[in-house]
Amino acid sequence: MTRKQLIAQILNKRSFLCIGLDTDITKIPQDFLKYDDPVYEFNKLIIDATKDFCVAYKLNTAFYEALGDKGWNSMYKTACYIPRNCLKIADAKRGDIGNTSEMYARAFFKTMMFDAITISPYMGYDSVAPYLQYPDKWIILLALTSNEGSKDFQLLKWGRKYFFEIVISKALEWGTPDNVMFVVGATHPDKLSRIRALAPDHFLLMPGVGAQGGDLDTIAEIGLNKEVGLLVSSSRDILYAGSQKDFLIKATKKAYQIQRDMELTLKTQNLI
Numbered sequence: 001m002t003r004k005q006l007i008a009q010i011l012n013k014r015s016f017l018c019i020g021l022d023t024d025i026t027k028i029p030q031d032f033l034k035y036d037d038p039v040y041e042f043n044k045l046i047i048d049a050t051k052d053f054c055v056a057y058k059l060n061t062a063f064y065e066a067l068g069d070k071g072w073n074s075m076y077k078t079a080c081y082i083p084r085n086c087l088k089i090a091d092a093k094r095g096d097i098g099n100t101s102e103m104y105a106r107a108f109f110k111t112m113m114f115d116a117i118t119i120s121p122y123m124g125y126d127s128v129a130p131y132l133q134y135p136d137k138w139i140i141l142l143a144l145t146s147n148e149g150s151k152d153f154q155l156l157k158w159g160r161k162y163f164f165e166i167v168i169s170k171a172l173e174w175g176t177p178d179n180v181m182f183v184v185g186a187t188h189p190d191k192l193s194r195i196r197a198l199a200p201d202h203f204l205l206m207p208g209v210g211a212q213g214g215d216l217d218t219i220a221e222i223g224l225n226k227e228v229g230l231l232v233s234s235s236r237d238i239l240y241a242g243s244q245k246d247f248l249i250k251a252t253k254k255a256y257q258i259q260r261d262m263e264l265t266l267k268t269q270n271l272i
Contacts, residue, residue, distance in 0.1 A: 001087050001115045002136050003178045006203075009055045009085050010228050014263040014272055018056035018089065018205065019255065020235030021046065021078060022063050029244040039067070039074040044081055046239065049252040053259035056087035056231055058205075059114075079112050087231075088115045089205070093142065095120030095127055102130040109134045116140055118183060118205075121167055125174055138179055141171050143195065146185025146208030162191070168198050177201040184223075186214025186232065192222040200225060207233040216258070220265045228271055234258060 010016050023039050032038040047057065059078060064071035082088050090108045094101070094117065108114045109131070116138035121128055131139045144154050144164040154164040161169075168182060177199075184195055186208035195204070204223055208214035209232050216232060223230050238258075242250025266272045 001138075003203075006055065006087055007227050009087075011272055013052065013055055013259070014266060015053055015055055015259040016228050016230050016232055016262055016266075017054040017255065017258050018058050018087070018231040018233040019046070019050055019054045019238055020058045020060060020091070020207070020233050021239070022058075022060040022091075022235045023074075023239065024063060025067065027240055029247055031244070037070070037074055037077070039064070039071070040077045040081075043074070043078045045248055046251055047078075047081060047083075049248055050238065050255040051083050051086060053255040054086065056089055057082050058089040058091045058233055058235075060091040060235075076112055079114055087138075088113070089138075089140065090114040090117045093118050093120055095123050097123065098126045098130060101127050105130045105134060109137050116181070118142065121171055128171075128174055132175055132179060138181055139175065140181040140183055140205050141167070143168050143171075143182040144184050144188050144191060146187045146214065150185065150188070162194070164191075165194060165198060168195065172199065177203070181205050181231070183207070186216075186219050189215070189218045189222060192219060196223060196225070201227075201229070203229050203231060205231045205233060207235075209234055209237075216261060217265065220262075220269070224265075224269050224271065226271075228266070232258075232262075 021043055023043055025039055028042045032042050035041045059075055064075035079088055094104045108117045118140045119128060121141045156163045181203040184204045184206050186206045206219055209216055238251050238254045241254040
């Protein structure tokens with residue numbers, strides 16, 4: 001999916017919601033356990049119920065890899081089932097030397113047919129370059145993550161700059177706003193203006209809204225650019241919004257509520 005296509009979907013759906021399909025087989029309704037592939041069957045219903053309210057789906061690969069070959073199969077089938085008008089993100093957080101990255105890129109972009117992959121940039125350009133060889137694909141580099149431990153390295157100061165600013169500045173040399181995004185946790189709104197100053201045109205994938213405490217209005221006010229430029233991710237708040245019997249009704253309602261909030265935000269910012 002190209003940048004132009006992504007922006008068109010955002011404006012059409014009036015949403016910049018990314019739904020995280022971090023599907024935990026121990027948390028889905030027990031009725032699904034009767035199926036040969038419970039995770040896939042659960043994902044299908046979630047996708048069918050929410051596809052009109054979001055522009056992207058993000059699969060945290062760990063939740064699938066933990067299930068062995070069955071999990072990989074669930075992930076592949078889920079990626080194939082996601083509508084073509086939604087960005088398909090492999091939240092794999094890969095990062096390794098060049099020849100290994102070539103295999104990861106082939107796995108997720110050719111075999112699994114994802115549109116984007118999250119990558120740790122800390123081994124440098126040669127570990128990232130193989131992913132950039134695929135046209136109309138995206139790399140999403142970890143910049144300032146939403147977890148508590150982000151302060152251990154990402155928030156260290158080097159002179160007047162934080163380490164995450166050095167990472168972003170260097171990564172801007174590797175690609176363009178057409179193929180590079182950055183992961184920026186919604187739990188760091190006080191740093192968002194610094195990131196926008198460095199990367200005014202790039203899309204930011206922002207986890208951490210909802211269960212982790214990030215606030216949509218706050219990050220939208222600072223983070224939106226003239227072409228929206230945000231993908232805000234929500235996982236648990238949607239997947240597990242309800243209980244065993246009403247999970248789909250509650251998941252749909254939650255996704256719709258977020259979309260409506262985003263639509264109002266886009267109108268307020270004169271973007272639609």
